[in-house]
Amino acid sequence: MSTQIKSTVEELVRPFLDDNGFELVDIEYVKEGGNWFLRVYVDKEGGIDIDDCTRVTEYLSAKLDEKDPIPDAYFLEISSPGAERPLKKTQDYHKAVGEHVFITTYEPVNGLKEFEGTLTSFDEQTVVVTVGKKEHSIPFAKVASARLAILF
DSSP states (O other): OHHHHHHHHHHHHHHHHHHTTOEEEEEEEEEETTEEEEEEEEEOTTOOOHHHHHHHHHHHHHHHHHHOOOOSOEEEEEEOOOTTOBOOSHHHHHHHTTSEEEEEEEEEETTEEEEEEEEEEEOSSEEEEEETTEEEEEEGGGEEEEEEOOOO
16 A cells, blocks of 8 residues: 555656656655654755745645545655665665765675765666775665765
């Protein structure tokens, strides 16, 4: 059900986002406590602000009211992916080359399941992360999650 809802929401919001220069980063439909949340993460060149979130919210809320694809009561949240933006699509990895990242894997690679360092390269088969002075080649199929990471 969650996958179908996410797909429907993407179909509804994608034209508006494309027409207004926004990028769809992710959609979540999750239950937390007793409440359902529909979260749509958007971004654009230079970042998004509260007015951008309001415009997307008003558009998507009207479309959801019109189509009514979600049987449960839910809270709609539109927001930026934040400074530690997740890397979901291959284009996200390409854009993040040279950036500091945090990656987890489904199984150990070089004896590790967590890698935090510079994303050195990505060729859609292999993610190369430099941690300290050591380079790790991680098969893309083994990546469980990846996000930008803030250096302190």
